[in-house]
Amino acid sequence: MAPRKIIIDTDPGQDDAFAILFALGSPGELEVVGITTVGGNVPLALTSKNALKVVELAGRPDVPVYAGCPAPMVRKLITAEYVHGETGLDGADLPEPVTPLQGEHAVNYLVRTIMDAPEGELTVCTLGPMTNLAMAMTMEPKIIHRLREVVLMGGGFFQGGNATPAAEFNIFVDPHAAHKVFDSGVPVTMAGIDCTYTALMTPEWLDALRATGSRAAIEAANMADFYRQYGTHKFATAARPIHDACVTGYLLAPGIYEQRQCAVTVDIVSPETIGMTVVDWWHVTGRRKNCNVLRRIDPAPFFALMLERISALP
Ligand code: BDR
Numbered sequence: 001m002a003p004r005k006i007i008i009d010t011d012p013g014q015d016d017a018f019a020i021l022f023a024l025g026s027p028g029e030l031e032v033v034g035i036t037t038v039g040g041n042v043p044l045a046l047t048s049k050n051a052l053k054v055v056e057l058a059g060r061p062d063v064p065v066y067a068g069c070p071a072p073m074v075r076k077l078i079t080a081e082y083v084h085g086e087t088g089l090d091g092a093d094l095p096e097p098v099t100p101l102q103g104e105h106a107v108n109y110l111v112r113t114i115m116d117a118p119e120g121e122l123t124v125c126t127l128g129p130m131t132n133l134a135m136a137m138t139m140e141p142k143i144i145h146r147l148r149e150v151v152l153m154g155g156g157f158f159q160g161g162n163a164t165p166a167a168e169f170n171i172f173v174d175p176h177a178a179h180k181v182f183d184s185g186v187p188v189t190m191a192g193i194d195c196t197y198t199a200l201m202t203p204e205w206l207d208a209l210r211a212t213g214s215r216a217a218i219e220a221a222n223m224a225d226f227y228r229q230y231g232t233h234k235f236a237t238a239a240r241p242i243h244d245a246c247v248t249g250y251l252l253a254p255g256i257y258e259q260r261q262c263a264v265t266v267d268i269v270s271p272e273t274i275g276m277t278v279v280d281w282w283h284v285t286g287r288r289k290n291c292n293v294l295r296r297i298d299p300a301p302f303f304a305l306m307l308e309r310i311s312a313l314p
């Protein structure tokens with residue numbers, strides 16, 4: 001079977017870097033046709049530079065990187081240096097990229113590429129605020145029905161939120177964009193924090209990754225050691241979720257995820273709960289089931305596969 005074609009929309013971010021490396025290490029199953037960047041964990045200039053650093057680390061500077069929206073559709077940008085460090089990729093020692101960004105804006109790239117691809121071929125994976133995709137859907141609504149699927153890291157329900165008591169970071173940063181995508185009619189799969197907290201990355205697993213000896217594996221383990229610190233101090237747990245990598249894991253091995261079709265809406269009006277993904281888990285509303293909600297991962301096969309694929313990179 002031909003590899004599944006994906007565009008990764010991202011705000012790297014160490015866990016974004018894991019998701020990208022995991023995908024680029026799986027060329028038999030996934031073809032990353034392009035990467036688009038957005039302001040999120042750190043400002044756009046840094047997320048764009050970081051995406052270039054990651055494709056170079058993977059030995060794949062041929063994967064084009066397009067810079068997108070620097071700020072959310074309506075609200076001001078909120079960043080997360082307190083988790084990811086000033087660069088967004090603190091912990092890794094990666095050279096300044098030599099590969100240039102593409103000249104085209106990411107939103108134009110999304111519209112052009114999705115319109116040019118055969119219907120139902122492309123999947124967009126969003127690992128940050130969904131501004132670029134929502135803007136592309138606004139600019140050219142015909143893309144909505146040309147996409148195979150949107151697979152996103154964001155939201156959550158049973159866990160509450162990690163940015164506010166109700167909202168997960170990616171959805172909280174641009175709730176209006178998330179609302180647009182969930183409401184659009186495109187098939188959506190959501191890896192929210194209910195799911196990502198069931199696959200905790202341990203120091204022992206990072207040691208095993210580092211011990212494989214490839215440069216990509218060593219730098220990934222180094223950046224993860226930095227990324228773990230915030231949660232380890234805050235919650236006193238050494239094992240931490242590697243959120244965005246759960247999207248790649250789903251594309252490669254959907255059978256290791258517990259999942260359910262549900263109606264999901266995004267709150268864009270209530271001051272206390274703006275950015276909350278309201279999941280109708282028990283189907284009490286009768287609303288259209290617009291989202292495949294990932295609830296749990298079987299962690300052992302997930303981490304075994306990620307180790308195999310990242311360590312296969314140079
Ligand atoms: C999400 O927020 C970001 O900080 C991470 O990169 C991930 O995409 C987790 O809530």
Ligand code: CA
Nearest residue numbers: 013016127128
């Ligand atoms: Ca991210």
